[in-house]
Amino acid sequence: MELKDYLASRRTLIxxxxxxxxxxxDTHPPLIHEAMRYAILGGGKRVRPILAIAAxxxxxxxxxxxxxxxxxxxxxxxxSLVHDDLPALDDDDLRxxxxxxxxxFGEAIGILAGDALLTExxxxxxxxxxxxxxxxxxxxxxxxxxxxxxTGMIGGQVADLVxxxxxxxxxxxxxxxxxxxxxxxxxxxxxxxASVLLGGVLGGASDxxxxxxxxxADALGLAFQIVDDLLDIEESSAVLGKTAGKDVAQGKLTWPxxxxxxxxxxxxxxxxxxxxxxxxRIAGPVNYLGAIARYICERRS
Amino acid sequence: MELKDYLASRRTLIxxxxxxxxxxxDTHPPLIHEAMRYAILGGGKRVRPILAIAAxxxxxxxxxxxxxxxxxxxxxxxxSLVHDDLPALDDDDLRxxxxxxxxxFGEAIGILAGDALLTExxxxxxxxxxxxxxxxxxxxxxxxxxxxxxTGMIGGQVADLVxxxxxxxxxxxxxxxxxxxxxxxxxxxxxxxASVLLGGVLGGASDxxxxxxxxxADALGLAFQIVDDLLDIEESSAVLGKTAGKDVAQGKLTWPxxxxxxxxxxxxxxxxxxxxxxxxRIAGPVNYLGAIARYICERRS
Numbered sequence: 176m177e178l179k180d181y182l183a184s185r186r187t188l189i190x191x192x193x194x195x196x197x198x199x200x201d202t203h204p205p206l207i208h209e210a211m212r213y214a215i216l217g218g219g220k221r222v223r224p225i226l227a228i229a230a231x232x233x234x235x236x237x238x239x240x241x242x243x244x245x246x247x248x249x250x251x252x253x254x255s256l257v258h259d260d261l262p263a264l265d266d267d268d269l270r271x272x273x274x275x276x277x278x279x280f281g282e283a284i285g286i287l288a289g290d291a292l293l294t295e296x297x298x299x300x301x302x303x304x305x306x307x308x309x310x311x312x313x314x315x316x317x318x319x320x321x322x323x324x325x326t327g328m329i330g331g332q333v334a335d336l337v338x339x340x341x342x343x344x345x346x347x348x349x350x351x352x353x354x355x356x357x358x359x360x361x362x363x364x365x366x367x368x369a370s371v372l373l374g375g376v377l378g379g380a381s382d383x384x385x386x387x388x389x390x391x392a393d394a395l396g397l398a399f400q401i402v403d404d405l406l407d408i409e410e411s412s413a414v415l416g417k418t419a420g421k422d423v424a425q426g427k428l429t430w431p432x433x434x435x436x437x438x439x440x441x442x443x444x445x446x447x448x449x450x451x452x453x454x455x456r457i458a459g460p461v462n463y464l465g466a467i468a469r470y471i472c473e474r475r476s
Numbered sequence: 477m478e479l480k481d482y483l484a485s486r487r488t489l490i491x492x493x494x495x496x497x498x499x500x501x502d503t504h505p506p507l508i509h510e511a512m513r514y515a516i517l518g519g520g521k522r523v524r525p526i527l528a529i530a531a532x533x534x535x536x537x538x539x540x541x542x543x544x545x546x547x548x549x550x551x552x553x554x555x556s557l558v559h560d561d562l563p564a565l566d567d568d569d570l571r572x573x574x575x576x577x578x579x580x581f582g583e584a585i586g587i588l589a590g591d592a593l594l595t596e597x598x599x600x601x602x603x604x605x606x607x608x609x610x611x612x613x614x615x616x617x618x619x620x621x622x623x624x625x626x627t628g629m630i631g632g633q634v635a636d637l638v639x640x641x642x643x644x645x646x647x648x649x650x651x652x653x654x655x656x657x658x659x660x661x662x663x664x665x666x667x668x669x670a671s672v673l674l675g676g677v678l679g680g681a682s683d684x685x686x687x688x689x690x691x692x693a694d695a696l697g698l699a700f701q702i703v704d705d706l707l708d709i710e711e712s713s714a715v716l717g718k719t720a721g722k723d724v725a726q727g728k729l730t731w732p733x734x735x736x737x738x739x740x741x742x743x744x745x746x747x748x749x750x751x752x753x754x755x756x757r758i759a760g761p762v763n764y765l766g767a768i769a770r771y772i773c774e775r776r777s
Contacts, residue, residue: 198627203658207626207634258591263583282564286587287634290559291626293591297598298621301614309610313602316617320599325508325592326499333508333588357504 178466185228189221192242193249196299210280210288211295215253218271222399222471223248223366227374229467230388233459236378240304244377247299248370251323254292255366259332261285307377315376322369331361351433359430363403364396371395384457391453395468398446401439402472404429408436447472479767486529490522493543494550497600511581511589512596516554519572523700523772524549524671527693530768531675534760535685541605542678548600549671552624555593556667560633562586608678616677623670632662652734660731664704665697672696685758692754696769699747702740703773705730709737748773 176184193215202208227245231238238245260267260275261282268278277285300316303309321327335358371392375385408431431439447468454464477485494516503509528546532539539546561568561576562583569579578586601617604610622628636659672693676686709732732740748769755765 202627204631204635204638206638207631211626254591258587261587263587283637284634286559286562286564287630288626290555290590290594291630293594294621294625294630298618298625301618301621303611303614309614310604313604313610313613317599317602320595320602324595324599325512326503329588329592329595330505330508333585334505336584337505337507 178463178470181463181466182225182470185225186221188228188242189224189246189249190216192246196243196246197295206280206284207287207291210276210284211291213279214257214276214288214292215249217273219249219253221249223252223370226367226392226395226467227370229463230371230374230380231378232374233388233454233457233462233464234375234378234380234384235459236374238374238378240306241374241377243299243302244304245370245374247296248319248366248373250292250296250299251319252366254289254296255323255328255332257285257289257292264332264336304377307379311376315373318376319369319373322365327361327365328363331358331363331365334358335362348433355430355433359397359400363400364393367396367399368392387453387456391450391464391468394446394449394453395471398443398450398468398472401430401443401446402474404431405436405439405443406474406476443472479764479771482764482767483526483771486526487522489529489543490525490547490550491517493547497544497547498596507581507585508588508592511577511585512592514580515558515577515589515593516550518574520550520554522550524553524667527668527696527768528671528675530764531672531681531689532679533675534689534755534758534763534765535676535679535681536760537675537679539675539679541607542675544600544603545605545678546671546675548597549620549667549674551593551597551600552620553667555590555597556624556629556633558586558590558593565633565637605678608680612677616674619677620670620674623666628662628666629664632659632664632666635659636663649734656731656734660698660701664701665694668697668700669693688754688757692751692765692769695747695750695754696772699744699751699769699773702731702744702747703775705732706737706740706744707775707777744773 194212197212197215198208200209200212224245227248228238228242231241231245256270257276259265260270261277267275269275275285276288280288297316297320300319301312304312323329325333334354338354338358368389371388372385375388380388407429430442434442450468450472451465454462454468457464495513498513498516499509501510501513525546528549529539529543532542532546557571558577560566561571562578568576570576576586577589581589598617598621601620602613605613624630626634635655639655639659669690672689673686676689681689708730731743735743751769751773752766755763755769758765
């Protein structure tokens with residue numbers, strides 16, 4: 176199957192799983208359930224569950240019984256977007272080409288819908304799985320939680336908020352680079368790595384396979400963020416479906432801003448090679464890890 | 477041991493567990509970790525972990541290895557307070573006699589600190605436990621998540637927000653009573669019940685004991701909320717450590733407002749009797765469940 180068809184088929188599976196497992200919109204009180212479904216069912220590339228599915232398939236797993244658990248990653252990603260978009264944070268009105276959740280439902284429901292998506296994620300992750308050792312599943316839950324806690328995704332988000340106020344602060348270039356690296360690894364990288372590993376762990380990967388998956392994901396996660404920053408300076412809002420050029424306008428700390436776009440592009444190339452090498456180390460019958468890495472690094476939106 | 481001394485000793489255990497297991501305040505980025513610790517370490521009655529500890533002790537468990545897991549309940553309760561206090565929700569400046577988290581750290585960090593406390597809770601709940609069956613622990617995590625999701629605590633909070641805007645809406649008394657019951661059971665009741673059950677499940681309770689614990693907790697949870705509403709109309713802000721009389725001022729839907737204070741007090745008495753009867757059904761060597769129920773129903777703040 177070509178990558179395009181693979182991605183389309185997996186996205187369909189993911190969208191169906193999300194729609195079928197979120198509480199119906201008329202569940203009492205309907206306001207919160209409409210908001211949750213609005214936030215999550217309005218499109219999106221589904222990168223995290225796709226990576227998890229691809230990892231599980233690469234190690235030979237049947238993903239059907241794992242879909243709900245792997246889709247929990249999309250709930251977490253979406254909750255983080257809903258909260259990031261709030262007026263007190265990035266104050267964004269547009270996301271995935273539509274009005275953001277708090278613009279449609281109000282700020283209070285925006286906050287609570289994010290909370291509810293995060294809570295739902297752990298509810299899905301803890302659902303019993305017939306063919307997975309329960310102790311292994313517990314470790315997987317703890318790993319996902321750690322990836323998105325105050326020392327992970329939320330920590331990256333906070334460091335990013337603080338960095339936005341650095342514009343006029345005298346700081347040496349090395350400290351800035353270290354902080355930028357912290358922000359990238361945490362704000363985006365750790366959940367991407369956790370997604371690949373969740374697919375591997377629940378899919379029954381060996382330790383050697385988990386090691387390759389981790390190296391693959393770490394390289395891809397950093398590349399993903401640098402590509403995001405490059406796109407922000409290169410593409411228009413229409414293509415991105417969100418407000419472009421914001422990073423530069425806000426004097427935000429980004430890799431291209433610090434090192435120049437050429438250096439940033441070269442770094443993406445190096446990271447892609449690392450991801451491909453490690454993706455290839457898993458010799459499963461269905462392995463789209465390399466193709467997905469190439470797609471993410473070469474995307475235009 | 478007298479109840480007063482029991483509560484004090486268990487609170488000390490809880491405070492020590494929270495302080496030792498939250499990331500240190502200087503963990504990078506310090507801002508979020510200072511905010512998390514500020515929110516949780518500023519006092520509070522610790523009702524939920526105390527109930528969990530009392531349930532575990534009542535069924536004969538050694539609680540020392542379970543403390544981190546049971547204290548996760550306090551993380552969840554505190555996250556819900558931090559978010560409830562935000563300007564977009566209840567807009568409260570005062571909590572437990574101190575400035576609320578968003579007043580001290582700003583609204584963005586208030587939102588993210590709440591998110592981080594909720595995430596941390598699931599990280600703690602998923603930590604390996606030597607003497608608990610992993611499948612049983614998974615069920616416990618799912619039960620806690622369900623108690624505080626959009627059909628539980630968050631749903632109750634949303635229904636409460638909607639009800640605040642009902643003041644001038646023509647509604648029959650039966651619909652109002654049904655909605656009030658939904659709010660109470662979900663906003664406060666389900667997490668209290670989940671707390672008692674978490675102690676029982678991780679403490680190794682039998683099915684018969686879990687049944688008694690559930691009945692105990694359901695009665696106590698509803699009584700707890702009615703007492704809260706009664707205190708709001710009877711006590712001053714100084715005693716409560718939060719703004720009193722707010723419910724009446726806001727025309728909020730409460731049991732005393734709908735049925736009168738006398739009827740509400742009688743209902744507390746009936747629920748206390750039910751809690752005592754079921755608490756006594758557990759014949760452990762250390763059983764403070766009844767004493768705690770009496771304390772909660774007869775408290776003055």
